[in-house]
Amino acid sequence: MKIKKRVGVVMGLLALFTVTLCVTGSVIMAQAATEEPQEEYVWIACLATLPLFVAHDYPALRQEAERLGVQITFAGPADMNIELENNILEQTIARKPAGIIFMPFSPSSAPIINKALAEGIPIVCVDGDCPESNRLAFIGTGWYDLGATQAKIMGKMLNGKGKVMLSAVIPNNNTDLAVAGYKDYMAKHHPDIEILGVNNDEADIAKAAQLARATIVAYPDIAGFSGIDASSGPGIATAVKEAGRVGDIKITCVDDTPDILQAVQEEVIQATVVQKREAFETWALRVVYFYNHPGYSIGEAFKDVGFNMIPNFITTGTMVVTKDNLDALKEAHEFEKQFVK
Numbered sequence: 001m002k003i004k005k006r007v008g009v010v011m012g013l014l015a016l017f018t019v020t021l022c023v024t025g026s027v028i029m030a031q032a033a034t035e036e037p038q039e040e041y042v043w044i045a046c047l048a049t050l051p052l053f054v055a056h057d058y059p060a061l062r063q064e065a066e067r068l069g070v071q072i073t074f075a076g077p078a079d080m081n082i083e084l085e086n087n088i089l090e091q092t093i094a095r096k097p098a099g100i101i102f103m104p105f106s107p108s109s110a111p112i113i114n115k116a117l118a119e120g121i122p123i124v125c126v127d128g129d130c131p132e133s134n135r136l137a138f139i140g141t142g143w144y145d146l147g148a149t150q151a152k153i154m155g156k157m158l159n160g161k162g163k164v165m166l167s168a169v170i171p172n173n174n175t176d177l178a179v180a181g182y183k184d185y186m187a188k189h190h191p192d193i194e195i196l197g198v199n200n201d202e203a204d205i206a207k208a209a210q211l212a213r214a215t216i217v218a219y220p221d222i223a224g225f226s227g228i229d230a231s232s233g234p235g236i237a238t239a240v241k242e243a244g245r246v247g248d249i250k251i252t253c254v255d256d257t258p259d260i261l262q263a264v265q266e267e268v269i270q271a272t273v274v275q276k277r278e279a280f281e282t283w284a285l286r287v288v289y290f291y292n293h294p295g296y297s298i299g300e301a302f303k304d305v306g307f308n309m310i311p312n313f314i315t316t317g318t319m320v321v322t323k324d325n326l327d328a329l330k331e332a333h334e335f336e337k338q339f340v341k
Helices: 001-013 050-068 082-095 107-118 143-157 175-190 205-218 230-243 258-265 277-292 295-305 326-339
Strands: 018-024 027-032 039-043 071-077 099-103 123-126 138-140 163-168 193-200 224-227 251-254 271-275 313-315 319-322
Touching: 018 039, 018 326, 039 050, 039 082, 039 277, 050 071, 050 326, 071 082, 071 224, 071 313, 071 319, 082 099, 082 107, 099 107, 099 138, 099 277, 099 313, 138 224, 143 175, 143 224, 143 271, 163 205, 175 230, 193 205, 193 271, 205 224, 224 230, 230 251, 230 258, 258 271, 258 326, 277 319, 319 326
Parallel strands: 039 071, 039 099, 099 123, 123 138, 138 313, 163 193, 163 224, 224 251, 251 271
Antiparallel strands: 018 027, 027 071, 271 319
């Protein structure tokens, strides 16, 4: 009986697949741990504890890492600390992982991204891009199109007239592209809609709410807000509710966190443009893995002479979610919850 129990314990340990999480200061590091050493791929971003990442990015990457038989480690500041994110990238390069998935927030990351490549570590940009660098590829949302999609929705709701304010993280490549897409669409299709500016909410819900409140006071005739980061929508929704302007002031935003979906359910937010986060994170890991393991001799031959077969730019599209199709998205979220750790 004792032998059977010991065998059972050993087998249980061999089958173990857990998440090890450690937080030091404002840095989060977590890894999927298995019974044997494996190739390690590292995901790095600011706001690493953001519920959006924990609920969508992490589960998708864990599942794909398990399928590929590799280890995925998550690292980054818990806040919007670009200098610390760059330091973590430097430290990660020194450990020489098999590959890096990096979410840049500033052109200042470019030299460090280039350093990774110079040391033979494949690195791709995910969610946000750093076109100033030599990164192997960008995998994520087409942010110009995302901005245009929000403008299209807002323009229709306002019947082509009114004042709108945007809310986003500044400076940021994603913001620049989305704002350009938004402005270009409005200029072409709804020239009578006035874009008041862009509030810098710093990816903070409380800040987004504060700025939205001030905007409503300064422009009582404001007709709409469009949020360009995951924190914008909830903050704007709070300010609009407090002002008693639900339905009167229209809101579009980005992503599908629980607070956003609740606001859509209550019709405080009329539409959210949802990124396919699970798709771009999964493809990011596949791309760096494929770089290391082309799987066919022709790909190996091109890689050996400096011409890898990696796509340079992969966009994964978006989904527009309103109260009409909200339940279908919630059903998918319920399934995904079982993989959140």
